[in-house]
Amino acid sequence: MSLRLDFTASERPEAQAACARLKAIYGSAAKPDVVVALGGDGFLLQTVHRCLRDQIPIFGMNRGSVGFLLNDYAEDNLMDRILKSESTLISPLSMRAIRRDGSVHEALAFNEVSLLRQTHQGAKLRIHIDGTVRMDELICDGALVATPAGSTAYNLSAHGPIIPLTAKALALTPISAFRPRRWRGAILPHSAQVRIEALEIDKRPISATADTTEIRDVTAVDIREAEDLKATLLFDAGNGYDERVLTEQFAS
Known part of the structure; x- marks a missing residue:
């Protein structure tokens, strides 16, 4: 053949x-x-x-x-x-990013969706999982949600876990967390609906990136696995x- x-x-x-x-x-x-x-x-x-x-x-x-x-x-x-x-x-992650001007931008990520501070000020984030606030305030350089394929990339550099491709899981990993200082992230089921909300956006602007697609000045980002792809x-x-x-x- x-x-x-x-x-x-x-x-x-x-x-x-x-x-x-x-x-x-x-x-x-x-x-x-x-x-x-x-x-x-x-x-x-x-x-x-x-x-x-x-x-x-x-x-x-x-x-x-x-x-x-x-x-x-x-x-x-x-x-x-x-x-x-x-x-x-x-399967990729689906990112839905909402900007300060109200516009909505969507993109796919086979590696990770990452949120990063845009200035010298640390990011202040609130994390929702499946509609429930799981972390009211995370002060950090940023945070990311990685697929198993992406778990060996930026996620690993940020000291996140390596996940086998056959595992139905996602990695939620903080980037240089300042407070809570000892939080190292979480392993989520692949079906989890993640919302990361930017707090104090006038003082602490945030960008969101899905693989190579970057959206700046975001107020909230919704992340889920696009299981149909x-x-x-x-x-x-x-x-x-x-x-x-x-x-x-x-x-x-």
């Missing part, structure tokens, strides 16, 4: 060079069965956004600086690797994402 492949690459020279070589070996289909993404994790997620409507599976290979979601790069036996690969479905990531057999999560957690 053969597959129709297409290749896409980040702007990094090594990714562009690899893309040219692979197209010369395997060709490039206008209507592919699989898209091979060459770059880092960030570029892979950009490719997921582009391919979401057409529901094309994505096999990533690392030609970037960070490659937690990517397979090792190799030019030989690529077709066989993809045919034997393990598939994992991921699915993207397919392909991983080498025996080296799927959940195996990498276990390896990362037991690394010395």
Whole structure:
């Protein structure tokens, strides 16, 4: 069995060079069965956004600086690797951000939705889960809600938990929390409806970002999993994402 492949690459020279070589070996289909993404994790997620409507599976290979979601790069036996690969479905978060002028902006995030302070003043946030206030006031640099796929990105840097892709959970993680100082965040069910409300917005303006879409001067952000939307990531057999999560957690 053969597959129709297409290749896409980040702007990094090594990714562009690899893309040219692979197209010369395997060709490039206008209507592919699989898209091979060459770059880092960030570029892979950009490719997921582009391919979401057409529901094309994505096999990533690392030609970037960070490659937690990517397979090792190799030019030989690529077709066989993809045919034997393990598939994992991921869903994005839906962000609905309300600005001070009353306008509403929506975007999707396969990594995380993050809220960040815009000035030297710390953010002051109120957190609602499923309509109930769970934290009346959080003073911090910001907070984020991460998907399992995004849990190894900004969330991990902010000391949030790594979540297996097959776990039906989201990570809610504070960024440099000042008060309550000891709060380290929460693991939420994937069905949770999260609202983060900005307090004292005249003094403490806040921006909200869904992957690469940034909205400034927000007053509230509603976040939920867009469970009806699915993207397919392909991983080498025996080296799927959940195996990498276990390896990362037991690394010395």
